[in-house]
Amino acid sequence: MSQDLKPCPFCGHVGLEFGDGSSYRWGIAYCGQCGATCGEVRRRYPDDGKWHAEAIKEWNTRAPAAEPTVPAGMALVPIEPTQQMCQEGQWKAQEWPRFPLRIAPIWKAMVAAAKS
Numbered sequence: 001m002s003q004d005l006k007p008c009p010f011c012g013h014v015g016l017e018f019g020d021g022s023s024y025r026w027g028i029a030y031c032g033q034c035g036a037t038c039g040e041v042r043r044r045y046p047d048d049g050k051w052h053a054e055a056i057k058e059w060n061t062r063a064p065a066a067e068p069t070v071p072a073g074m075a076l077v078p079i080e081p082t083q084q085m086c087q088e089g090q091w092k093a094q095e096w097p098r099f100p101l102r103i104a105p106i107w108k109a110m111v112a113a114a115k116s
């Protein structure tokens with residue numbers, strides 16, 4: 001490929017595959033790892049592969065992946081707590097040794113650690 005190829009906005013993979021579009025007259029480029037596609041590109045018959053350059057251009061100008069939206073009052077945290085989150089949670093838990101059911105302050109400390 002002669003043109004610089006932008007990485008996939010979804011998985012970061014750099015490497016396109018080329019395939020059939022909605023009919024033999026159309027071709028698409030897609031991410032070789034996750035299958036994300038760009039818009040269809042017109043191709044000639046017999047297929048001379050010249051449409052690949054157009055497909056790369058189409059790929060490079062596709063809209064970037066949208067940032068995930070997080071509703072107010074919510075936070076995006078990892079499924080598995082990080083070491084820092086566990087540490088913050090344990091420190092907070094030690095502040096209330098006689099009230100082990102007060103989990104909210106512990107959770108807040110863990111989420112704050114996830115955001116940092």
Ligand SMILES: [Zn+2]
Nearest residue numbers: 008011031034
């Ligand atoms: Zn991808």
